[in-house]
Amino acid sequence: MIVTTAQLFKHAYGKYAVGAYNINNAEQAMGLFKGCIDSKAPFIIQISKGARKYTDKKMLEAIIRAADEIFPEAIFAVHLDHGDEETCYDCINSGFYSSVMIDASHDPFEENVAITKRVVEAAHAKGLSVEAELGMLGGVEEDIVVEEGNACLTDPAEAEEFVKLTGCDSLACAIGTSHGAFKFKGKQSLHFDVLEKIKSRMEGFPLVMHGSSSVPQDEVARINAAGGTIQDSMGVDVNEYLPAAKLGVTKINIDTDGRLVWTRVHREFFKDNSSAFDFRPPGKIFIEEYAKFIASRNELLGSAGQLEDLRASL
Ligand SMILES: O=C(CO)COP(=O)(O)O
Numbered sequence: 001m002i003v004t005t006a007q008l009f010k011h012a013y014g015k016y017a018v019g020a021y022n023i024n025n026a027e028q029a030m031g032l033f034k035g036c037i038d039s040k041a042p043f044i045i046q047i048s049k050g051a052r053k054y055t056d057k058k059m060l061e062a063i064i065r066a067a068d069e070i071f072p073e074a075i076f077a078v079h080l081d082h083g084d085e086e087t088c089y090d091c092i093n094s095g096f097y098s099s100v101m102i103d104a105s106h107d108p109f110e111e112n113v114a115i116t117k118r119v120v121e122a123a124h125a126k127g128l129s130v131e132a133e134l135g136m137l138g139g140v141e142e143d144i145v146v147e148e149g150n151a152c153l154t155d156p157a158e159a160e161e162f163v164k165l166t167g168c169d170s171l172a173c174a175i176g177t178s179h180g181a182f183k184f185k186g187k188q189s190l191h192f193d194v195l196e197k198i199k200s201r202m203e204g205f206p207l208v209m210h211g212s213s214s215v216p217q218d219e220v221a222r223i224n225a226a227g228g229t230i231q232d233s234m235g236v237d238v239n240e241y242l243p244a245a246k247l248g249v250t251k252i253n254i255d256t257d258g259r260l261v262w263t264r265v266h267r268e269f270f271k272d273n274s275s276a277f278d279f280r281p282p283g284k285i286f287i288e289e290y291a292k293f294i295a296s297r298n299e300l301l302g303s304a305g306q307l308e309d310l311r312a313s314l
Pocket residue numbers: 022081082178179180181209210211212213214253254255256257
């Protein structure tokens with residue numbers, strides 16, 4: 001069942017975070033739905049601009065609608081990830097999306113406010129919610145690369161002002177994470193001090209954490225043992241998901257870690273079966289492994305086991 005992100009956030013706020021997972025194809029959809037049903041968790045499907053172009057946005061929509069029929073117990077929202085203004089309007093008018101993210105965080109503050117305001121107006125007129133972004137994460141997102149030194153944390157006073165000015169429904173804050181597989185050289189903690197300050201100014205307002213993959217070291221080691229050359233790096237400490245959730249982070253975005261599962265499964269499969277050429281055997285393994293990965297993340301986010309309580313509240 002497709003619901004709004006607002007319904008998911010209302011149930012989760014201050015207690016747990018809803019996992020927001022990017023998908024691009026049928027295998028990811030099957031693994032995601034299976035993992036969320038196995039762990040009894042609500043979830044958010046994220047669709048990036050790149051995912052909309054990978055096969056075709058209509059193909060992805062059809063896959064998700066089919067998954068909804070195959071897994072009738074599932075409760076989820078469909079969200080545009082890192083949208084520009086034009087893509088936001090396309091999604092708002094599609095009748096399929098629950099919410100959109102307008103990411104104008106790379107523009108100056110005033111510009112970010114103006115663009116976000118326009119999207120909020122269009123989205124609210126059709127009953128959709130809007131996630132906006134303030135501050136700048138490091139790493140790679142779509143075609144933008146932000147070097148570590150240029151990333152900047154969200155300013156709590158600015159965040160409060162931004163939300164007042166734009167009327168957005170949730171805010172992606174930069175609290176020390178970055179996109180992609182190359183996050184931190186050593187172990188690093190989230191900036192809980194910044195998060196606490198943001199929360200104290202905006203009690204009850206849902207915050208979003210991007211760049212939340214953990215880049216599991218054993219996963220990277222297995223990929224490299226099977227021929228990969230993924231460089232040494234650390235991700236977000238998974239034990240910090242729940243403390244962040246208690247401070248108002250209601251949506252946690254995880255994409256890279258799922259790609260690492262895909263890479264490990266396929267590298268190992270073809271290393272062990274060098275004459276194989278049927279994509280279905282590794283595809284089947286991937287679906288199972290991705291489902292297990294998703295269930296493990298939902299446990300850490302605290303969303304596991306929330307499905308029936310959420311259903312009763314709708
Ligand atoms: O923020 C994300 C999608 O918007 C994903 O972050 P990761 O690259 O850490 O998985």
